[in-house]
Amino acid sequence: MSQKINRLVVIGLGLIGSSLAKAARDRGLCNEVIGSSRSPETLVKAISNGVVDRVVDQIEDVANELGEGDVVVIGVPTLTVPTIVRQLQPLLADTVTITDVASVKGSVVDTVAEVYGQIPRQFVPGHPIAGSEKSGVDAVNSTLFDDHRVILTPLPETGADHLHRVKSLWQGVGAVVTDMSVADHDEILAATSHLPHLLAYALVDTLSNMRENQEIFRYAAGGFRDFTRIAASDPLMWHDIIVANDKAVLSVLNQLTDHIESLKQAIVASDSEKLLGVFTRASEARNHFTKMLENKAYLEPMTQTIDYRVTPGGKVSGEIRIPGDKSISHRSIMLGSLAKGVTEVTGFLEGEDSLATLQAFRDMGVVIEGPVDGRVVIHGVGINGLKAPAGPLYLGNSGTSMRLLSGLLAAQSFDVELTGDESLSKRPMERVAAPLRQMGAVIETEEGGRPPLRIKGGQQLRGIDYVLPMASAQVKSCVLLAGLYADDKTSTTEPAPTRDHTERMLSGFGYQVNRQGAVADLTGGGELVATNIDVPADISSATFYMVAAAIAPGSDITLLHVGINPTRIGVINILQMMGADIQLLNQAEVGGEPVADIRIRYAPLHGINIPEDQVPLAIDEFPALFVAAACAEGQTVLTGAEELRVKESDRIQAMADGLQTLGVDVKPTPDGIVIQGGAIQGEDIQGNIFGGGTVDSEDDHRIAMSFAVAGLRAKDSIVIKNCNNVATSFPGFVALANQAGLKIVEEKR
Numbered sequence: 001m002s003q004k005i006n007r008l009v010v011i012g013l014g015l016i017g018s019s020l021a022k023a024a025r026d027r028g029l030c031n032e033v034i035g036s037s038r039s040p041e042t043l044v045k046a047i048s049n050g051v052v053d054r055v056v057d058q059i060e061d062v063a064n065e066l067g068e069g070d071v072v073v074i075g076v077p078t079l080t081v082p083t084i085v086r087q088l089q090p091l092l093a094d095t096v097t098i099t100d101v102a103s104v105k106g107s108v109v110d111t112v113a114e115v116y117g118q119i120p121r122q123f124v125p126g127h128p129i130a131g132s133e134k135s136g137v138d139a140v141n142s143t144l145f146d147d148h149r150v151i152l153t154p155l156p157e158t159g160a161d162h163l164h165r166v167k168s169l170w171q172g173v174g175a176v177v178t179d180m181s182v183a184d185h186d187e188i189l190a191a192t193s194h195l196p197h198l199l200a201y202a203l204v205d206t207l208s209n210m211r212e213n214q215e216i217f218r219y220a221a222g223g224f225r226d227f228t229r230i231a232a233s234d235p236l237m238w239h240d241i242i243v244a245n246d247k248a249v250l251s252v253l254n255q256l257t258d259h260i261e262s263l264k265q266a267i268v269a270s271d272s273e274k275l276l277g278v279f280t281r282a283s284e285a286r287n288h289f290t291k292m293l294e295n296k297a298y299l300e301p302m303t304q305t306i307d308y309r310v311t312p313g314g315k316v317s318g319e320i321r322i323p324g325d326k327s328i329s330h331r332s333i334m335l336g337s338l339a340k341g342v343t344e345v346t347g348f349l350e351g352e353d354s355l356a357t358l359q360a361f362r363d364m365g366v367v368i369e370g371p372v373d374g375r376v377v378i379h380g381v382g383i384n385g386l387k388a389p390a391g392p393l394y395l396g397n398s399g400t401s402m403r404l405l406s407g408l409l410a411a412q413s414f415d416v417e418l419t420g421d422e423s424l425s426k427r428p429m430e431r432v433a434a435p436l437r438q439m440g441a442v443i444e445t446e447e448g449g450r451p452p453l454r455i456k457g458g459q460q461l462r463g464i465d466y467v468l469p470m471a472s473a474q475v476k477s478c479v480l481l482a483g484l485y486a487d488d489k490t491s492t493t494e495p496a497p498t499r500d501h502t503e504r505m506l507s508g509f510g511y512q513v514n515r516q517g518a519v520a521d522l523t524g525g526g527e528l529v530a531t532n533i534d535v536p537a538d539i540s541s542a543t544f545y546m547v548a549a550a551i552a553p554g555s556d557i558t559l560l561h562v563g564i565n566p567t568r569i570g571v572i573n574i575l576q577m578m579g580a581d582i583q584l585l586n587q588a589e590v591g592g593e594p595v596a597d598i599r600i601r602y603a604p605l606h607g608i609n610i611p612e613d614q615v616p617l618a619i620d621e622f623p624a625l626f627v628a629a630a631c632a633e634g635q636t637v638l639t640g641a642e643e644l645r646v647k648e649s650d651r652i653q654a655m656a657d658g659l660q661t662l663g664v665d666v667k668p669t670p671d672g673i674v675i676q677g678g679a680i681q682g683e684d685i686q687g688n689i690f691g692g693g694t695v696d697s698e699d700d701h702r703i704a705m706s707f708a709v710a711g712l713r714a715k716d717s718i719v720i721k722n723c724n725n726v727a728t729s730f731p732g733f734v735a736l737a738n739q740a741g742l743k744i745v746e747e748k749r
């Protein structure tokens with residue numbers, strides 16, 4: 001990747017300049033590293049610390065010798081850059097690559113354009129985001145740039161060869177390089193770096209004028225220390241940065257002072273709702289900042305990829321509590337936010353999907369406390385109380401968030417854009433956009449009806465009678481939620497029963513929903529009244545443990561307080577048809593949803609033709625059911641399940657590929673699959689079903705967990721690639737699975 005540079009000349013041996021020089025020298029990226037500084041003392045240290053091969057007092061001493069393949073790095077404080085550029089201009093050949101490390105790019109680019117009369121193609125503006133409150137050559141650190149971001153702001157005039165050379169240099173010292181426009185760079189850095197430094201200096205200065213310095217530091221708690229760490233940074237450097245980026249800094253400073261003024265007023269008025277709102281939103285934003293930045297700024301989270309390695313064999317046993325139901329968790333946030341009053345949710349799923357919904361409502365001004373141990377308190381704003389979010393609502397991997405929100409947001413007064421991760425960005429949204437447009441909504445999608453969805457505000461919706469073309473609870477819910485805002489009555493007719501949590505929960509919030517057979521209707525213009533919600537354990541997550549017990553001889557496991565809504569129990573019905581031993585204990589009803597403890601013990605399974613009426617009732621459970629089918633005696637046939645092809649992955653293909661890798665005879669069909677169950681040749685039916693091998697979850701949580709369960713009946717280890725998304729629906733899956741008796745190790749790469 002890195003291309004050898006002939007000579008690297010670093011002008012200015014501060015922390016950044018000297019660290020770059022030493023990193024490049026230590027890693028052998030250049031034939032010679034030359035340093036220059038105004039300070040003779042620095043030059044002596046640079047030699048004795050092994051920062052450079054050679055030093056020069058005057059840049060003239062070396063500039064004339066340089067040519068193609070040589071790189072000059074201007075590493076001086078921002079306001080000194082013009083002096084150096086003026087000095088260099090008559091000396092350097094136009095083949096020498098020039099770059100800089102200043103924290104402000106606009107002022108540097110203006111200087112270069114002025115001195116050269118235009119931007120020379122040899123100039124590559126750059127900025128490593130690797131500061132520290134330490135400064136100078138004494139702080140030199142050759143690993144300073146490892147995994148840190150370097151932003152380059154190449155201009156149209158910048159030559160590709162020069163850009164490539166500078167990129168290689170930074171990559172060679174371990175940095176991750178991003179390109180950005182000069183204006184974006186200066187605005188983003190004003191907000192995320194320059195303003196915080198200004199504030200830290202201001203706070204320390206204010207407090208030190210109030211009391212004796214010493215006293216402050218003696219009593220200072222962690223907060224003061226954390227907040228003001230950066231006030232120990234190089235004052236000249238930060239002076240230069242703030243002066244050089246004055247406009248962008250002033251703009252964000254104005255926003256902040258307005259915000260502080262409104263907090264001041266909230267304190268005067270004892271407006272604790274306002275204070276709590278700001279604090280909860282900010283604390284959540286801070287907790288999720290990597291994800292939010294992924295959407296908005298320069299820092300891509302450097303998360304590692306997680307693979308699972310499953311040791312073969314074992315059985316499951318014990319009593320376990322599975323995390324909360326994902327569908328119900330989403331809906332609790334949505335309806336709680338739109339209700340009048342305070343809704344308390346317990347058992348909330350703290351998975352990434354439901355947290356995406358929670359964050360979206362915070363972004364629309366709803367005060368939401370928690371989650372803490374599954375408890376969330378939502379301060380509802382009323383059906384018309386949402387506020388325009390500052391930017392697009394980022395919904396991660398969550399199809400449910402996007403489809404249900406599109407209904408709720410179709411009739412708001414503001415415009416909104418819904419975006420998601422790579423997988424969500426490929427999923428079909430026309431199925432919700434089409435009925436919403438019939439209701440009068442104005443929605444744009446990307447080509448092929450894919451996200452992002454751009455919804456225009458200020459539309460009055462009209463009720464429709466919508467006959468769903470596919471059995472989809474998300475589409476049904478979307479239309480009903482839009483119906484809350486429509487004139488007159490909205491009805492949905494579904495081709496087969498799908499999960500009815502929206503209808504049940506609307507009733508729980510006091511909104512009348514009429515239901516007759518396949519038809520549900522409601523009339524717009526009503527109100528939701530806050531209520532408390534106890535979210536049962538998610539039967540879709542429980543499925544992995546049910547299948548585990550059903551396939552592993554000797555298993556006996558009880559799953560506590562699981563939702564057994566009749567529209568969700570296809571997995572129980574199908575497993576029972578296959579011969580599984582399942583008991584429902586302690587049946588009860590909580591908040592309008594039936595629950596039970598599910599006990600399941602190993603019993604031999606046999607293959608079946610899965611009745612098509614069970615498909616929507618087990619729609620999320622098929623990946624795991626395919627594993628059960630592979631362990632059953634005889635053939636299992638699934639038809640009428642083409643919807644599986646448009647889930648988080650094409651679940652028919654992803655499972656067929658993985659099962660085939662593990663030696664199972666499967667045939668995918670357009671709307672299902674045929675699986676020949678049974679043991680590996682030569683072994684009895686209780687023996688091994690799966691060979692070992694490496695399978696890919698295709699970033700789909702349910703595929704990952706299904707193959708983990710297959711390990712119970714495997715001959716050798718199974719490695720499952722790309723399991724990060726298990727966190728979308730089942731945080732803590734590996735720990736709970738291992739507690740029950742599986743043997744899964746997470747491997748990070």
Ligand code: S3P
Binds near residue numbers: 326471472499620
């Ligand atoms: C869900 C509905 C189902 C399901 C999804 C959650 C819901 O999707 O697959 O995981 O909460 O309404 P479809 O409506 O697309 O079938």
